[in-house]
Amino acid sequence: MTTHLPTVASAPPPTRNPRHRLPQPPSARRRKGWNTAWGLTAWGAGLFFFLPVAWMVLTSFHSETDAATNPPSLAAHLTLSGYREFFGSATGQSPLPALINSATASIGSTLLVLLLAVPAAYALAIKPVRKWRDVLFFFLSTKMLPTVAGLLPIYLFAKNTGLLDNIWLLVILYTSMNLPIAVWMMRSFLAEVPISILEAAQIDGAGLLTTLRRIVAPIAAPGIAATALICFIFSWNEMLFARVLTGVAAITSPVFLTGFVTGEGLFLAQVCAAATLISLPVLAAGFAAQDKLVQGLSLGAVK
Structure with missing residues (x-):
């Protein structure tokens, strides 16, 4: 004979009003207010x-x-009269040669800087050389001399060697100007590369060039992009050397922009139109590399 025990109906779980929230502690409210x-x-x-x-x-x-x-x-x-004047509707002077010269000097010097800065930063960060702090200070000391102080010797050198009004002289100068900054930036990025990955690559028989190309470069790509963007902006906006060392053939965009300031006065609308168009390559480079710039501080993840 089986007996049936009385079942006790379980009370339904209390329903929580979705609009009811627990009060936040004072520290959370204070932190939210600060944010x-x-x-x-x-x-x-x-x-x-x-x-x-x-x-x-x-x-x-x-x-x-x-x-x-x-x-x-x-x-x-x-x-659109200011933009028509910029493209030479009245004078017939086209800005395309100046834009091409700026692109040549900026892109060429940036590629040379990366080609020299990545191995140097690798030696200073991952394979430290002797007295590497003194080496970094030497790179930094080259930026302590005012640019205008070296203008006269560089001008005399360019004049005696026939390099005046030559765009490749600007490529060499911009490379030497941006190289110390690039080494410092790349050294800080490469210092975050996991040593375990490099040791595993050495065990597998990878050489130095293979390690740099297939291991270091993909991991440090955000840092390389950030360094390249900084060097490109500095080279594109440089005007002092370009103003003194160029004339007609190697004139750059910043120098071309100063042509709108004449003895007749300042043509403000034309200057603003020219400055807007000349700034577009830098803005385009920034937007193209913005994802790499965001990742620049998140290096060092071991997969």
């Missing part, structure tokens, strides 16, 4: 630095009369 404040501060700083750029772009679409008004008018008539 919000820092976020607003970052947005404010970004807008503050972006405002002159936005004003330059807007002024480039104004006529010279509207661009010279004080205070400037936001509702002025928009026109």
Whole structure:
């Protein structure tokens, strides 16, 4: 004979109102408030630095009369006359040679810098040489001399060797100017490369060139991209050496930009149009490498 025990109905689990939340502790609320404040501060700083750029772009679409008004008018008539003047609609002087020279000097010097800086940084970070701190300080000491102090000797050297108004002289100068910065940056990036991966590659019989090409370069790609972008920007924006050492054949974009400041006055709309177009390659390079720049501080992951 079987007996059936009475079943006790279990109470349903208490339902929680989705709108009801537990109160946050004071420290969490305080931390959230600080994060919000820092976020607003970052947005404010970004807008503050972006405002002159936005004003330059807007002024480039104004006529010279509207661009010279004080205070400037936001509702002025928009026109493309400044851009037509930049491309030589009136003078017939095309900016393409200057843009090509800037691209040649910037890209050529950046490639040379990376070709020299990566092995040097590898020796200083992963295979430390003797007195590597003194070597880093020597690289840094080359940036302590003001640029204008070496301008006269470089000019005399270029004049005596027939390198005046030669774009390859700028490539060599920009390489020497950016190499110390590149070595310092690449050394900090390569110091984060896991030694275990390099030791495993050596056990498998990989040589130095194979290690650099197939192991170090893929891991340090964000650092290489960041270094290349910095060197490209510095080379593209350099004007002092380009102004003194070039004339017609090797003129660069910054020097071409100064041609809009004449004895007749400052053509503000034309200058803004020229500055906007000359800045586009740097902006394009920054947008193209932005994912690598974000990854630049996250090196060293062992798979």
